[in-house]
Amino acid sequence: MLNNTHTLFHGIHQLSRELSKQVNEALEPFGLYSAQWAVLYVLKEKGTLTQKELCHYLAVEAPPMTRTIQRLLKQEYIEQQTGQDKRKKYIHLSTKALKEFPNWELAVNKANQALLTSFPDNSQEELQNLITEWLRTIKQKEQ
């Protein structure tokens, strides 16, 4: 183990906040925030999902997901349907959201690219691998 884990941990927190800040800034013109964007992005990829499934994909607990869902419903960017099992709520993007999506994606990608310029491609890849690997070992312990 490193002699000083605090530096590593602090760096990760700092980075996380920095990235959120930039993405929020990019989404500001659209009246969206990073938590909402995360949900919209997954729904675009996966189509229809229950809230439970959304929680799983985003590794977030149910209460914050309920809140984000409620905001997106109010903005009419998603629609909710109940099926056979009346406990479950199936969520999918509205046509309004599908129409706006490319603009949001462009803004977010631009912000992400800005954050990554002068950070080499191979470093990004390596970072990605290390983070995935560390998360995997942590999750392994939890179950």
Added chain:
Amino acid sequence: MLNNTHTLFHGIHQLSRELSKQVNEALEPFGLYSAQWAVLYVLKEKGTLTQKELCHYLAVEAPPMTRTIQRLLKQEYIEQQTGQDKRKKYIHLSTKALKEFPNWELAVNKANQALLTSFPDNSQEELQNLITEWLRTIKQKEQ
């Protein structure tokens, strides 16, 4: 740039939350939270600091720092003094905090070690370097 930056960004957020959660759990028996611990740790290292300086070291804005300081004051783990410049507030650990500090440190180090077992030393080092480097390039753009 990677074809999918979202995965990388999401991984960092997830990791950040996971680490906080574990540290908070470790500090729970002492009635402390991660934000407070961060301040206590820096004060132990640096001795006396103004709130401004604390903000700088922890890369946090002034308002959250004020809140954390006020909680630590109430718990009598820090003391506040004003000097020549009456705007500045000099903060240092109380004797009570200095006495307790080793116990806190032990608990946090144990939690950190638990998070890092089965994540190789050289991977940690590499991760540390990549994060530091990325943060550096981001900060460079901001100024």
Added chain:
DNA sequence: TAAAAATAGTTACTTAGGTAACTATTTTCG
């Protein structure tokens, strides 16, 4: 089959960080 357990989602309240607008000092400079 009826009671108990599990599941999906919500509500209330918590920590943690952010910005904007404010007060109270100190420094700058016309």
Added chain:
DNA sequence: CGAAAATAGTTACCTAAGTAACTATTTTTA
């Protein structure tokens, strides 16, 4: 010197995620 600008910290209000306790269904099981 005195007004304007800068600095340190606080207050109010925002997003974001967490836990605990709750409701409403569905599944298990005795």
